[in-house]
Amino acid sequence: MQFKQDFFEQLEGFYSQVYPLPISNPHWLGWSDDAAQLIGLEKPNAELLMQLSANYAAPGASYYAQVYSGHQFGGYTPRLGDGRSIILGEAIGPNGAWDVALKGGGPTPYSRQGDGRAVMRSAVREFLVSEALAALNVPTSRALAVIGSDLPVWRESQETAAITVRLAKSHIRFGHFEYFCHGEQGDTGKLSQLVNFTIKQHFAHLSTDAAGYKQWFYEIVQSTAKMIAHWQSVGFAHGVMNTDNMSILGDTFDFGPFAFLDTFKEGFICNHSDHEGRYAFGQQPAVGLWNLKRLAQALTPIIESDDLIAALNTYQSELVKQYLRLMRGKLGLHQAASLHALNSQDLSAKPLSQEAQAELDKHDLQLLGLFTVLLETNQLDYTNSLRRFGQLDPSHSHSTLRDDMVDVAGFDTWYKAYQDRVGEVADIHGWQCERNSVNPKYILRNYLAQEAIIDIEENGDNSKLLQLQQLLRRPYDEQPEMEDFAKRPPDWGQGLIMSCSS
Numbered sequence: 014m015q016f017k018q019d020f021f022e023q024l025e026g027f028y029s030q031v032y033p034l035p036i037s038n039p040h041w042l043g044w045s046d047d048a049a050q051l052i053g054l055e056k057p058n059a060e061l062l063m064q065l066s067a068n069y070a071a072p073g074a075s076y077y078a079q080v081y082s083g084h085q086f087g088g089y090t091p092r093l094g095d096g097r098s099i100i101l102g103e104a105i106g107p108n109g110a111w112d113v114a115l116k117g118g119g120p121t122p123y124s125r126q127g128d129g130r131a132v133m134r135s136a137v138r139e140f141l142v143s144e145a146l147a148a149l150n151v152p153t154s155r156a157l158a159v160i161g162s163d164l165p166v167w168r169e170s171q172e173t174a175a176i177t178v179r180l181a182k183s184h185i186r187f188g189h190f191e192y193f194c195h196g197e198q199g200d201t202g203k204l205s206q207l208v209n210f211t212i213k214q215h216f217a218h219l220s221t222d223a224a225g226y227k228q229w230f231y232e233i234v235q236s237t238a239k240m241i242a243h244w245q246s247v248g249f250a251h252g253v254m255n256t257d258n259m260s261i262l263g264d265t266f267d268f269g270p271f272a273f274l275d276t277f278k279e280g281f282i283c284n285h286s287d288h289e290g291r292y293a294f295g296q297q298p299a300v301g302l303w304n305l306k307r308l309a310q311a312l313t314p315i316i317e318s319d320d321l322i323a324a325l326n327t328y329q330s331e332l333v334k335q336y337l338r339l340m341r342g343k344l345g346l347h348q349a350a351s352l353h354a355l356n357s358q359d360l361s362a363k364p365l366s367q368e369a370q371a372e373l374d375k376h377d378l379q380l381l382g383l384f385t386v387l388l389e390t391n392q393l394d395y396t397n398s399l400r401r402f403g404q405l406d407p408s409h410s411h412s413t414l415r416d417d418m419v420d421v422a423g424f425d426t427w428y429k430a431y432q433d434r435v436g437e438v439a440d441i442h443g444w445q446c447e448r449n450s451v452n453p454k455y456i457l458r459n460y461l462a463q464e465a466i467i468d469i470e471e472n473g474d475n476s477k478l479l480q481l482q483q484l485l486r487r488p489y490d491e492q493p494e495m496e497d498f499a500k501r502p503p504d505w506g507q508g509l510i511m512s513c514s515s
């Protein structure tokens with residue numbers, strides 16, 4: 014790894030230097046060749062294992078924990094910071110630099126009561142989901158590796174420690190800006206310094222003046238909306254959308270009690286501690302905006318309120334636009350048609366007038382909403398139901414989706430509207446292939462991750478983890494020998510809810 018140290022060198026006072034503590038008997042549990050390529054690495058080796066388990070120093074690394082604060086479950090905590098994630102620096106890759114962090118690398122000045130460690134089960138989940146989301150084209154931080162150990166750590170019972178080696182284009186979170194705005198550390202000089210650094214490093218096309226700041230916040234609103242549209246389209250519930258877990262780049266970040274939906278349920282809660290469903294699946298779009306408002310608040314010392322509000326006002330429409338784009342692909346709804354043109358089967362794609370586009374969007378949102386209501390009332394699996402569109406011929410009145418329904422009459426009404434909307438499909442094979450290229454067959458179901466974890470815990474065997482990793486690298490491909498992994502969970506694995514202790 015070849016490091017540069019821009020954050021460390023340019024932002025003194027924004028972190029504490031701290032050395033990670035080694036974990037004993039380190040061993041690779043998982044390694045990602047795809048992530049390794051991002052920072053110009055090839056295969057794992059013994060030297061690297063010792064460096065990434067903090068047994069040896071990594072040449073060129075600086076080792077620091079960043080300070081930030083954040084709104085957790087709606088309440089403001091004035092100081093959080095990296096309590097168990099220690100950053101080595103920015104590793105230079107062929108297409109840009111990536112922060113390398115040891116998550117679970119030991120205590121830092123921000124650990125409060127925590128031990129600075131991560132347990133194996135949570136490290137493995139973070140590793141797997143980083144791989145899975147990347148393969149689904151969802152913006153995300155990455156994981157280079159997960160390293161097991163025999164170091165005991167205590168949660169509800171004794172477990173063993175592990176380290177996830179996280180790669181992120183940046184570790185800067187909404188909470189960083191909150192920290193330098195609010196409370197006794199409130200310091201406009203430092204706030205501007207951080208904004209300027211962020212723009213120079215990650216929004217290099219923007220200037221660091223009033224116009225640049227305004228555009229910068231607008232782009233954050235847009236990328237956050239886009240990320241959440243992705244989550245809703247693949248059925249991903251994050252679980253802990255605190256502002257300290259929101260990346261300034263709109264990358265999915267901090268994987269704790271996350272889950273992919275099995276049975277579709279708008280109100281699905283994956284976090285055991287989320288008693289009120291603040292971060293329920295269907296709440297995520299609204300929470301995204303709430304979090305952006307907290308960021309906007311923190312930026313009021315340096316960006317005009319009117320500009321912040323104008324940007325916030327674009328969130329909803331961007332989220333809907335992105336969600337429609339993704340879901341139209343999944344269901345095969347032709348984008349460039351107007352309702353009127355559909356009725357006359359005139360698909361010659363003239364650009365739509367604004368009103369026609371708005372009418373079409375409203376129509377499609379309704380159609381999609383009714384579809385998810387059908388999934389929920391019939392208790393159907395989200396991923397598997399969408400995958401069925403790849404076998405569907407919309408010109409036929411029969412569809413395998415219908416066979417899944419209990420409310421057949423409700424489905425028939427919906428399906429008629431769907432057929433009308435899709436219209437005639439000239440090349441049905443091509444149409445079906447397109448559906449299969451955007452509707453995954455394989456997702457990281459919680460119970461699959463759980464099975465891999467149990468095998469490591471009980472038998473020290475990581476082969477299930479490796480198998481899952483390979484499977485999830487190609488989520489859209491038929492992998493006939495892996496058919497079982499696409500099934501709905503067994504009874505014990507239905508709606509698994511994860512605790513926050515990790």
Ligand SMILES: Nc1ncnc2c1ncn2[C@@H]1O[C@H](COP(=O)(O)OP(=O)(O)OP(=O)(O)O)[C@@H](O)[C@H]1O
Binds near residue numbers: 097127130253257266
């Ligand atoms: N075992 C631990 N020891 C020390 N601090 C911890 C521990 N677990 C969590 N924290 C700290 O508690 C706060 C909230 O934790 P949260 O679960 O959001 O983050 P995380 O998963 O530890 O890390 P990240 O957000 O970097 O992915 C953070 O400041 C985090 O560093």
Ligand SMILES: [Mg+2]
Binds near residue numbers: 258267
């Ligand atoms: Mg966190």
